[in-house]
Amino acid sequence: MENAERLLLDLVDAGHLVPMGIDGMYGRGAAFEDTLLRFDAYISRSAKDDGATLVRFPPVINRRDFERSGYLKSFPHLAGTVFSFDGTPAEHQHLLETVEAGGDWSATQKMTGAVLCPAACYPIYPTLRGTLPQNGRLFDVFSYCFRHEPSKDPARMQIFRMREFVRISDGDSVRPWRNMWIERAMELLTAIGLPAVSAVANDPFFGRGGRMLAANQRAQELKFELVVPIASEESPTAIMSFNYHQEHFGSTFGIQTSDGAVAQTACVGFGMERVTLALFKYHGMRVDRWPDSVRRVLWG
Amino acid sequence: MENAERLLLDLVDAGHLVPMGIDGMYGRGAAFEDTLLRFDAYISRSAKDDGATLVRFPPVINRRDFERSGYLKSFPHLAGTVFSFDGTPAEHQHLLETVEAGGDWSATQKMTGAVLCPAACYPIYPTLRGTLPQNGRLFDVFSYCFRHEPSKDPARMQIFRMREFVRISDGDSVRPWRNMWIERAMELLTAIGLPAVSAVANDPFFGRGGRMLAANQRAQELKFELVVPIASEESPTAIMSFNYHQEHFGSTFGIQTSDGAVAQTACVGFGMERVTLALFKYHGMRVDRWPDSVRRVLWG
Numbered sequence: 001m002e003n004a005e006r007l008l009l010d011l012v013d014a015g016h017l018v019p020m021g022i023d024g025m026y027g028r029g030a031a032f033e034d035t036l037l038r039f040d041a042y043i044s045r046s047a048k049d050d051g052a053t054l055v056r057f058p059p060v061i062n063r064r065d066f067e068r069s070g071y072l073k074s075f076p077h078l079a080g081t082v083f084s085f086d087g088t089p090a091e092h093q094h095l096l097e098t099v100e101a102g103g104d105w106s107a108t109q110k111m112t113g114a115v116l117c118p119a120a121c122y123p124i125y126p127t128l129r130g131t132l133p134q135n136g137r138l139f140d141v142f143s144y145c146f147r148h149e150p151s152k153d154p155a156r157m158q159i160f161r162m163r164e165f166v167r168i169s170d171g172d173s174v175r176p177w178r179n180m181w182i183e184r185a186m187e188l189l190t191a192i193g194l195p196a197v198s199a200v201a202n203d204p205f206f207g208r209g210g211r212m213l214a215a216n217q218r219a220q221e222l223k224f225e226l227v228v229p230i231a232s233e234e235s236p237t238a239i240m241s242f243n244y245h246q247e248h249f250g251s252t253f254g255i256q257t258s259d260g261a262v263a264q265t266a267c268v269g270f271g272m273e274r275v276t277l278a279l280f281k282y283h284g285m286r287v288d289r290w291p292d293s294v295r296r297v298l299w300g
Numbered sequence: 301m302e303n304a305e306r307l308l309l310d311l312v313d314a315g316h317l318v319p320m321g322i323d324g325m326y327g328r329g330a331a332f333e334d335t336l337l338r339f340d341a342y343i344s345r346s347a348k349d350d351g352a353t354l355v356r357f358p359p360v361i362n363r364r365d366f367e368r369s370g371y372l373k374s375f376p377h378l379a380g381t382v383f384s385f386d387g388t389p390a391e392h393q394h395l396l397e398t399v400e401a402g403g404d405w406s407a408t409q410k411m412t413g414a415v416l417c418p419a420a421c422y423p424i425y426p427t428l429r430g431t432l433p434q435n436g437r438l439f440d441v442f443s444y445c446f447r448h449e450p451s452k453d454p455a456r457m458q459i460f461r462m463r464e465f466v467r468i469s470d471g472d473s474v475r476p477w478r479n480m481w482i483e484r485a486m487e488l489l490t491a492i493g494l495p496a497v498s499a500v501a502n503d504p505f506f507g508r509g510g511r512m513l514a515a516n517q518r519a520q521e522l523k524f525e526l527v528v529p530i531a532s533e534e535s536p537t538a539i540m541s542f543n544y545h546q547e548h549f550g551s552t553f554g555i556q557t558s559d560g561a562v563a564q565t566a567c568v569g570f571g572m573e574r575v576t577l578a579l580f581k582y583h584g585m586r587v588d589r590w591p592d593s594v595r596r597v598l599w600g
Contacts, residue, residue: 018427020361020362020365021362022363022414027356027357027424028355029355030353030354053330055318055327055328057327058444058457059360061325062325063322064321065320067399072395072396073396076387076395076396077385078384080382080414081382081383081384081409082382082383082416082446083383083406083409083411084378084379084380085376085377085379086377089507089508089509092376095372099367104411106381106383109381109411112380113322114322114446114459116360127318127320144444148382158414159360160358206392207392208389
C-alpha cells in the first residue's frame with residue numbers, strides 16, 4: 001500500500017485529485033477531468049460505426065430493479081442504498097440533537113426507492129423487458145458507480161465513472177462481440193502507451209459460497225480484464241472488464257430474442273478514473289510533457 | 301400537474317428521457333445529453349475570462365462535512381444518506397430472504413461515511429479551511445445532486461446535474477459578483493430563446509420554523525432565481541439560482557479572508573436538466589428544427 005499512498009500524494013500535489021476527508025472519495029482537478037473526457041471521446045471515435053444507442057443514466061437507480069438484479073446475492077458488501085428522513089418536526093429536532101452530540105442518527109433515516117448505481121449497465125436491462133428486434137440491441141452507457149470499499153489506493157475509489165457498451169442478443173452474437181472488443185481495446189490502450197495485459201478474471205463475490213462462484217466464472221471464462229500496474233507491480237489494476245452474463249439478465253428481466261429465446265448479454269466496461277490514473281502514472285503528472293504520440297491520440 | 305405529465309410523455313416518446321420505474325429518475329437520450337453538454341460548453345465560453353478554478357466532485361460527499369454544513373437543519377426531508385451492509389454470511393442470508401419475501405431489509409443496512417451531494421457547491425467549502433489569498437477565490441463546480449422529492453414533473457427530478465460558480469471573499473466582492481451574474485445569465489438565456497424572469501426567492505425550508513427562515517431570506521434578498529414556465533404557466537420553474545450565504549459557510553468551515561475576517565460566499569447555479577427541458581419545451585422535441593439562432597449559439 002505504500003506505493004498507493006505515494007501515488008495519491010503526487011496526484012494531490014499536482015492538483016489532479018482533491019481530498020474530501022474520506023478514503024476513496026476525491027474531487028477531480030481540471031487536467032484530470034480534461035484527460036478523462038478526452039479518453040471518453042477517443043472511445044466514442046473508436047466505436048462510432050457500431051451503431052450503439054446512447055443513454056446516460058444518473059448515479060442512483062430504482063431499488064426494486066436492483067433487488068431483482070442479483071447484485072445483493074453476489075456483492076451485498078459493495079452496494080449502497082439511499083435513505084432519507086420523512087419524520088415530524090419533533091423527530092427533526094431529535095435528529096439535529098443527535099447530530100450535534102456526535103451520535104448515531106441512522107435511526108432517523110428510512111430506506112427510499114433509490115440505490116446507488118453499482119455498474120453502468122445495470123439500469124439498461126429493466127428497460128428492455130419484452131422481445132428484441134432481430135439482431136438484438138447495442139447500448140452505449142456511462143455513469144457514476146458506487147462501491148463501498150474505502151481504500152487508500154487512488155485506483156480503488158468508492159465513487160467513479162464507468163463507460164460501457166452492452167450487447168443484448170443471442171449467445172452466438174454476444175460472445176464473439178465481447179471477444180472482438182478485447183482485441184480492439186488492447187489496440188486502443190497500446191496507442192496511448194498503456195502496457196495492458198488481458199487475463200481471465202473473477203468478480204469479488206461475497207462470503208464462502210463466493211469462492212465457488214468465482215471458480216466457476218473462471219472455468220467458463222465469463223470474465224476477462226485488461227490489467228495495468230498502477231499502485232502495485234504485483235497486483236496490477238483492472239482498467240477494463242469484459243463480461244459475458246449468459247442468460248442472467250435476460251431471464252431476470254424477461255428479455256427475449258426475436259426467435260423467442262431468452263436473451264443473452266455481455267458488456268465491455270472502461271474504468272474511466274483508472275485509465276486516467278494509469279495515464280498519469282505512466283506519462284507523468286504534467287500533461288504538457290506527455291509523449292507527442294499520446295497527446296496526438298487524445299487531444300488530436 | 302396534467303401539463304407536467306403531458307410534457308413527460310412527449311419527452312419519453314421522443315427518446316429524450318427513459319423512464320426508470322420511479323418518479324423523478326430517468327435515463328437521458330442522446331439528443332437530451334448532447335443539448336445539455338452544449339449548454340454546459342456555452343456557459344464555459346461565457347465565463348472563460350473569469351479565471352475560475354475547475355473542480356469536479358462526485359455525486360456522494362463526506363457525511364461529517366455534510367453534518368456540519370447546516371443542510372440537515374434546513375432541508376432534512378431532501379437529504380439522501382448512503383447505507384451499506386457489513387454483516388456476516390448468516391446476516392447476508394437473512395438479507396436475501398427478506399428481499400425475496402418482498403420485506404423491509406433496511407435493518408440490514410448501516411450508515412456509511414457518504415451522503416448524496418445536495419448542491420454542487422457543498423463539497424468545495426470544507427477544502428478551503430484556512431486563509432484565502434488576497435481577492436479570495438472563484439470556483440467552477442459541477443455535479444449530480446440528489447433531492448428526495450419524487451414528482452411526476454420532469455422538471456423536478458430526484459437526481460440532476462448542477463453547474464455552479466462559487467465566489468469566496470469579503471462581502472464587498474461577493475455581492476456585486478452575484479449581481480453581475482444575474483445580468484449575464486439573463487443575456488445567456490435570452491440568446492437561446494428562453495423567456496427567463498428574475499425574482500427574489502426562498503428555499504423550501506422544513507417545518508414551521510422554516511417559514512420564518514424563508515421570510516428572512518426574502519427580506520434580505522439573499523436568493524434570486526431566474527424562472528421560466530416549463531410544466532406550468534402559473535408556477536414557473538427556477539432554472540438558475542443566485543445565492544448570497546453571508547458568513548454561513550465561512551464560519552462553519554473556518555475560512556478567513558486575507559484581512560482575517562470571516563469569509564463570505566455566494567454561488568450561481570445552473571439547473572442543467574431544467575435548462576435542457578426548457579429548451580425542448582420552447583423549441584420543440586426535434587433539435588434539428590430549432591430556430592437557427594438558438595442552434596448557432598449552442599452548436600456554433
